[in-house]
Amino acid sequence: MLARNSFEYAIVRVVPRVERGEFVNAGVVLICRQRRFLDARIHLDPARLTALAPDLDVAAVRGHLELIPRICAGDRDAGPIAQLSQAERFHWLVAPQSTIVQPSPVHSGLCDDPAGALDHLLETMVLPLMLSSSDAAR
16 A cells, blocks of 8 residues: 655636636646655636636636646746746745736645546536536546
8 A cells, every 4th residue: 555645735716806806716736745746737617717707818817827737847948937846836836926827825635646636636626516527638
């Protein structure tokens, strides 16, 4: 049996009008230091987002969200933040921000499989209740 490892995660939120405080969960960032694992899963529901902000540029928001997994992976084309250490990338991604894309507070947990924990968090915290994880890959 594999040892359970601690992990930290934050929900990625889209806050179209910061002054209203309304948001749509759009992803999860998770780090498991013992396994040297840092990754993110993103799922933007444009209908939910435009219900809050009909004039929002969804394509621009999607572009910002798509950078998050690339930063996690250390993709050289994802900018200077992607070149930091794994822990520094995580801390940069989950730092409080006053932009449209914001992290939730950081939470912690235990898991046997960080990728499985990340998928589970996406399913339970981000995806609409009627959407399965197999649908999210599309």
